[in-house]
Amino acid sequence: xxxVGRMAGVSQVTVSRALSDPDKVSPDTLRRIREAIEAxxxxxxxxxxxLASRRSRLITAxxxxxxxxxxxxLLHGFAEIMRQHGYQIMTSEIGFDPAREQETIIAHLSxxxxxxxxxxxxxxxxxxxxxIGSGIPVVEIWDISxxxxxxxxxxxxxxxxxxVAEFAVGAGYAQAATVTAGDIRAQRRRDSFxxxxxxxxxxxxxxxxxxxxxxxxxxxxDALAALIDRQGFxxxxxxxxxxxxxxxxxTEATTRGLDVxxxxxxxxxxxxVFAARTHPAMTTIxxxxxxxxxxxxxxxxxxxRDDAVGPAxxxxxxxxxxRESA
Numbered sequence: 001x002x003x004v005g006r007m008a009g010v011s012q013v014t015v016s017r018a019l020s021d022p023d024k025v026s027p028d029t030l031r032r033i034r035e036a037i038e039a040x041x042x043x044x045x046x047x048x049x050x051l052a053s054r055r056s057r058l059i060t061a062x063x064x065x066x067x068x069x070x071x072x073x074l075l076h077g078f079a080e081i082m083r084q085h086g087y088q089i090m091t092s093e094i095g096f097d098p099a100r101e102q103e104t105i106i107a108h109l110s111x112x113x114x115x116x117x118x119x120x121x122x123x124x125x126x127x128x129x130x131x132i133g134s135g136i137p138v139v140e141i142w143d144i145s146x147x148x149x150x151x152x153x154x155x156x157x158x159x160x161x162x163x164v165a166e167f168a169v170g171a172g173y174a175q176a177a178t179v180t181a182g183d184i185r186a187q188r189r190r191d192s193f194x195x196x197x198x199x200x201x202x203x204x205x206x207x208x209x210x211x212x213x214x215x216x217x218x219x220x221x222d223a224l225a226a227l228i229d230r231q232g233f234x235x236x237x238x239x240x241x242x243x244x245x246x247x248x249x250x251t252e253a254t255t256r257g258l259d260v261x262x263x264x265x266x267x268x269x270x271x272x273v274f275a276a277r278t279h280p281a282m283t284t285i286x287x288x289x290x291x292x293x294x295x296x297x298x299x300x301x302x303x304x305r306d307d308a309v310g311p312a313x314x315x316x317x318x319x320x321x322x323r324e325s326a
Contacts, residue, residue: 007036059300060108061091061117062101064183065214070270070289071119074141077293078117085301087114094119096183096212102127109134115300121145121152122184137303139296143185144313150303151312153296157185160285160318161192161239164267167320168237169200173265175236176205179223179245182212186241189269193239206233215241220248221255224264228256235263237326243268243275243284250278250325265326280324287318 001015018025018033059082063071079089094101102124115137131138131149140152176197180190194205208223227233240246246268253264260280271286295314
């Protein structure tokens with residue numbers, strides 16, 4: 001800052017003021033300081049600035065997977081709004097391990113961000129205590145709860161399962177199966193589907209469960225093979241926890257010459273960009289991920305403006321998109 005001040009012909013105090021509160025510096029002085037900063041490549045010390053202003057202008061985000069389009073697309077909407085308000089986003093990938101999430105929360109809290117975005121509403125008791133004790137605004141996404149840490153923006157996974165089951169029964173599918181990844185939210189959709197379908201039909205639902213991790217087309221193909229060859233699933237509807245699984249099932253059904261949806265009907269989750277382009281086009285659940293991310297950003301900004309406290313829950317809902325596969 002001393003060098004910048006010399007080049008601009010002002011004191012170090014004026015440089016500091018221009019960086020922290022530009023409105024208090026004349027336009028001509030501000031122009032000279034910015035030209036000196038550009039010439040020197042000076043990067044202001046954000047940590048020192050945060051200590052003085054008690055604002056870091058940093059938002060940290062914890063997501064299960066950076067490469068999964070579900071999370072990257074909602075982060076895009078979130079980051080777009082936050083950047084417009086002068087905040088930067090630091091993102092960490094945590095998988096589906098609560099202990100790993102807790103470790104990452106500790107690391108993020110040590111950097112004193114202005115706000116934290118978390119995926120889901122289920123955390124370790126210690127992580128929850130730390131977040132509440134920090135006093136930092138927290139927004140939990142991709143789920144809803146009556147008792148969020150601070151505020152949450154998402155939808156009911158149990159309601160997804162219930163509505164898919166009612167759709168399947170209404171469409172006349174006398175048998176049903178599920179293919180589910182080891183994500184607690186996917187498991188809630190599965191369990192709700194099974195409970196509702198069995199209550200309406202009295203027919204047992206066949207299950208294929210995978211451990212936590214990235215769902216793949218190959219796993220979907222393997223799942224349908226296992227359902228038909230080892231579990232005697234002759235015909236019916238398969239509800240998948242992701243469009244990737246559903247795509248794999250459609251591929252395997254085509255390879256075996258099975259009629260879709262005549263013999264095997266398929267319902268995915270996520271309405272990813274390829275879902276309308278599969279053959280046949282995939283019936284799936286759509287969540288407006290970009291809108292969800294923007295709602296989360298606005299909820300966090302509201303916390304900053306009003307110093308709001310207490311729980312708040314925003315349900316963005318979902319849609320069942322009926323196409324050719326069911």
